[in-house]
Amino acid sequence: MTEETQVTPAPQHDAKRETRAVAIGLAGWILPGLGHALQKMWGRAAACFLTVAALVVIGAGMRGNLFTSDGGDAFASLGYLADLGAGSFYLLARSLETHGPDVSHADGDYGTRFLAVAGVLNLLAALHAYEAARGRKA
């Protein structure tokens, strides 16, 4: 018969781990893939970086609308939040869009979606990195 023992981590250790997890989540948001790279999850780090970068470059190339903080309505604010999710790549998209957005045809409209999805995907990846740092996900 085996004896089961439960080891409960010390609260101080928990707080340290939580702080590290938050820092990793923030790093993952600022630079896509960095949160996973800090945990030596190289495949996931490369996948996050490359997919978010591809979506941002394609979205900006298609002249999608990159929302700003002075959007007039709720949809523009939500779009801004989604775009901001890409972290530093928001600035990359801004620098790539030298001629500004053009949503007068389908390409620009698709570009807007690409940029928003890049942000939301990066937020998801950052959250995944945070959870992994807390030991909840492999």
Place this chain on the structure above:
Amino acid sequence: MNLQLSHFQAMLLFALAISVAFGFLSRRPTLERVKYIVWSLFLFLLIGIGIGWAMYPLSR
């Protein structure tokens, strides 16, 4: 920078990027990842084209 893609090319690139990201985030062994990516990409394209065809009569 001005990128001009057809509807299908845009959908394909979108589906590929999302499938790869989801595959890497949600699966660990390489084979499982590849299976997930291929299946997800296939469903993206199938559903996208299916919805396109379903809306075709409404475009006239």
